[in-house]
Amino acid sequence: MADNAGRSGGTNAVLATVTSLPELDERSLVIEAQAGNRAAFEELVRRFDRDVLRLALNLMKRPEDARDVYQEAFLKVYRNLHRFRFECSFYTWLYRIVTNVCLDHLRRRQARPEDQAPEIHVNRQEEGTRDFFEFQREHRPALDPERRLMGKEIRSRISKAMERLSPRERVVFEMKHYQGLKLRAIGDALGTTEETVKNSLFRATRKLRQELGELR
Amino acid sequence: MSAGDFKMNCGDVGPLLVFLACDEVTAEERAAIEAHLAGCADCRELLSEEGQFQESVSVLPQAADELDRSGTLLAQCRSELAESLDEIAVPAERERWQSFGFVRRWMALRPGWSAAGLLAAGAILGVQLLQWLPTSGSGIKGVAMNVSAAPRVSDDQLARMAVSGINFAPTADAAPGTLQVQLRAEQPVTLSGSLDDTDVRRVLTYVVRNSDRFDAGVRLDCLEALKSRIRDVEIRSALLDAARHDQNPAVRMKALEALRDVVGEHDVRDALLESLNRDSNPGVRVEAVNLLVRSLELESLPQMPEAPEASDSDMPMIAPNAPAVALTGADPSVRRVVRALEELQHSDPNRYVRLRSAAALRQIGPPDVQ
Numbered sequence: 001m002a003d004n005a006g007r008s009g010g011t012n013a014v015l016a017t018v019t020s021l022p023e024l025d026e027r028s029l030v031i032e033a034q035a036g037n038r039a040a041f042e043e044l045v046r047r048f049d050r051d052v053l054r055l056a057l058n059l060m061k062r063p064e065d066a067r068d069v070y071q072e073a074f075l076k077v078y079r080n081l082h083r084f085r086f087e088c089s090f091y092t093w094l095y096r097i098v099t100n101v102c103l104d105h106l107r108r109r110q111a112r113p114e115d116q117a118p119e120i121h122v123n124r125q126e127e128g129t130r131d132f133f134e135f136q137r138e139h140r141p142a143l144d145p146e147r148r149l150m151g152k153e154i155r156s157r158i159s160k161a162m163e164r165l166s167p168r169e170r171v172v173f174e175m176k177h178y179q180g181l182k183l184r185a186i187g188d189a190l191g192t193t194e195e196t197v198k199n200s201l202f203r204a205t206r207k208l209r210q211e212l213g214e215l216r
Numbered sequence: 217m218s219a220g221d222f223k224m225n226c227g228d229v230g231p232l233l234v235f236l237a238c239d240e241v242t243a244e245e246r247a248a249i250e251a252h253l254a255g256c257a258d259c260r261e262l263l264s265e266e267g268q269f270q271e272s273v274s275v276l277p278q279a280a281d282e283l284d285r286s287g288t289l290l291a292q293c294r295s296e297l298a299e300s301l302d303e304i305a306v307p308a309e310r311e312r313w314q315s316f317g318f319v320r321r322w323m324a325l326r327p328g329w330s331a332a333g334l335l336a337a338g339a340i341l342g343v344q345l346l347q348w349l350p351t352s353g354s355g356i357k358g359v360a361m362n363v364s365a366a367p368r369v370s371d372d373q374l375a376r377m378a379v380s381g382i383n384f385a386p387t388a389d390a391a392p393g394t395l396q397v398q399l400r401a402e403q404p405v406t407l408s409g410s411l412d413d414t415d416v417r418r419v420l421t422y423v424v425r426n427s428d429r430f431d432a433g434v435r436l437d438c439l440e441a442l443k444s445r446i447r448d449v450e451i452r453s454a455l456l457d458a459a460r461h462d463q464n465p466a467v468r469m470k471a472l473e474a475l476r477d478v479v480g481e482h483d484v485r486d487a488l489l490e491s492l493n494r495d496s497n498p499g500v501r502v503e504a505v506n507l508l509v510r511s512l513e514l515e516s517l518p519q520m521p522e523a524p525e526a527s528d529s530d531m532p533m534i535a536p537n538a539p540a541v542a543l544t545g546a547d548p549s550v551r552r553v554v555r556a557l558e559e560l561q562h563s564d565p566n567r568y569v570r571l572r573s574a575a576a577l578r579q580i581g582p583p584d585v586q
Contacts, residue, residue, distance in 0.1 A: 038301065045297065053290055057280035063289050070293040075300055158273060176238065177273050183240050198235065205234045209269060 030090050034081050041081070045074055048091060052098050058178055059102040059171060069105055073098045092188060099171060099189045106167035161211030169204035172197055224252045229259050237266040291562040298565035374422050379430055382420075382437040395420075395441055411445050421454035424462075424471075432464040439467065443474035452478065456487045465497035472503045479511035485549055492556050498566035505560070505569070508553050509576045554580070 021029065021043040029047075032040035052073060056066035076097050084093055162170060171190070175181045183201065187194045229252050235241045236249055253260050284290060323330035383396040397407040397419050409416045420438040423430045439458065445451050452475070459471035472491065475484050488511070491504040554577070561573035 038305075041301075042298070045294070049294065050290060053284065053293060054278075054280040057283050057289075058278050061279045061283075063283050066283070067289065067293055067296070071296060071300060074297050075304075078301065078304070158276065177270065178278055198240070201240075202231065202234055205269075208273075 026090050027086065030081070030084065030086075034084070041078060044090070048094055049074070052094065055095075055098055055179065056102060059099075059174055060105060065105055065109075069098065069101050073101045076101070088188070092185075095189045096191060099175070100191070103167050103171055103190070106170065110167060157211055158208060161208045164211070165204050165207060166200075169200045169207070172200040173204040173208070176201055224248050226252075226256060226259055229253070229256070230262065233259070233263050233266045237263065237270050288562070295563060295565050295567070295570065299567075302565065374418070377419075379419070379423055379434050382434065382441065411441065417442075417445075417448075417451065421451060424454045424458045427458065427462040427464065427467065432467055435462065435464070435467045436470055439470045439474050446474060446478055452481075452484075456483060459487050460490055465495075465500050468495065468497070469500050469503050472500065472507060476507060476510070479507045480514050482549060485511055485553070489552060489556050492560060498564075498569050501560070501564065501566070501569050502572050505557065505572050505576050508557070509580055512550060512553065512580050 021032075021039055024032070024040070024043070026044075026047070029040050029044050033044055049070065053066060053070050056069040056073075057063065060066045060069060073094070077094060084090065162173070165173065168190070172186055175186045175189070176183070181189070183197045184194050187197045190197065229249050232241060232245060232249055236246065241249065253263065377399045379397060379399055382398070394408065394410055395416055397416060399407065399419070407413075407416055407419060411417055411420075420442050423438045424435055424442065427435060435458070439455065442451050442455065446455065455471045455474050459468055459475065462468045462471065468491070472488070475487070478484050479488070485508065488504045488508050491500055492508070495501050495504070557573045557577050557580075561570050561577060564570045564573065
């Protein structure tokens, strides 16, 4: 592994030797990495990989799939870094690659469901996992048992319903409601228009609410 | 468009409620929708349901919170990525030799012919080279020296010498054997004596310290000879130097092995920790883990009421229950070892090193460090 000061061969040797890599800003790191500085690339990975893995886990729901996405996405970044021209932030570019890798994986999964292990539903009480509302009990003493039961039921149904969404609908829904991104940013990440994203979100919401049926 | 320009009906408002609830409508749309909602109880009810639905969704625990609470998955991913990046880097080195690929394939399929060809090529090359290298023709025909107390090999000679071979002639009673060190300098010399001889020690330690000048095989022979005198300060220093800086991983590993009997010493433990953290070769790092565990084991032995039973695991040198005693002590170097192993088990790029570090921690550590 290259050393922490980035002395493994970037062009901007002076910059790299007088400033340690963790202190460099995103742009300088990208420039160093583009020049072939492996340590700079690793620093970029460390800055963003928590978010990448989090997104992959939330979208894929299986650790082994998330691991594949992580690998594939960062290797794509490594191989294509020379093509990055700072037309958007590195984070946006990275996010775009990660979401597209996730979409590919979800599409493959949908096309060959027999090869796939079942998703892990972290919110299902019957599988022995923790109940979100159980944690809230002390903070919300007024919450009545009936409502908690309803909450569990809703969560279970939402999880099942999410599996029936198309890969794009699922990614859009997750990015909107769990990553908290605006539709324009989701469009940027997926390389599509805001209008298309809006349609996907609308369809996803409608399907999910149909699944919820009488619980509405 | 303003609210006053266009009056929405329920059919217009319905599809927009999804976006109103998650704040994805324009200011104009919001004004028009709110104007409609003010007079339409049904749509207000729909909006309330939409809001409840989105609230239910937003409080769902996320998969990432549950699936990688400990950060182990992230560490795994980082390490696998580092391995993949290493693999990407390796082919660039290989490409230089790709043009010789057909020769390798040919030789692999015809081992007999290959051996004969290599012998013939070696013989021809040797004969030709002898004509051009003035010193190599008479290289090993040196005179045997009687070693006296005063050093006969000067610093200047050391700086210019080349070592063409080391022969061991161990005695039957396993005492330090006689060595023959064949030197090529202005005049070929064969040093003959045991490690008690100053000249022999000087030459051997000089070779070990100067990895850029001598062949790796000769350095390995020197280490083999020196390891029986590991308690000698000068020899130990040379071995520590080799363990840290030698260019060849086999030599570094051999140097670590040679330090096996003095692993409890602080300078040796420092060198092992350095290898653990900095050595680029996974085999050397694993050897460092083994020796560090051994050092903790040795440290804890005097406090143990009885000798540990032999382990049937694949790491026979570690007594399974032994050194936990050592870890409870306040020795900061022991804590450094544990910290280094913990770091290694999470972030070493090599899977075997990670597994070995985790196994070592299980062997040596109290429950809270596992």
